[in-house]
Amino acid sequence: MRRNMKNTEVCNECGRNVNLGSGLFVNRVLDMDDRKTRKENNKPFPKGNYICRECEEKLNDLRW
Numbered sequence: 001m002r003r004n005m006k007n008t009e010v011c012n013e014c015g016r017n018v019n020l021g022s023g024l025f026v027n028r029v030l031d032m033d034d035r036k037t038r039k040e041n042n043k044p045f046p047k048g049n050y051i052c053r054e055c056e057e058k059l060n061d062l063r064w
């Protein structure tokens with residue numbers, strides 16, 4: 001039995017995989033927003049439950 005969790009293990013900013021073994025797994029950040037909120041925020045990949053480190057840093061640059 002395989003779960004479909006893998007589909008949500010992507011960065012919701014850049015769409016890259018952040019699953020175990022992807023290289024982005026270690027520094028990934030769990031995004032607490034739900035899918036609806038992400039769409040409202042114009043996230044390019046609203047299905048992703050995570051933000052990779054690189055995008056997190058970019059977002060912080062924009063916000064602050």
Ligand SMILES: [Zn+2]
Nearest residue numbers: 011014052055
């Ligand atoms: Zn990213």
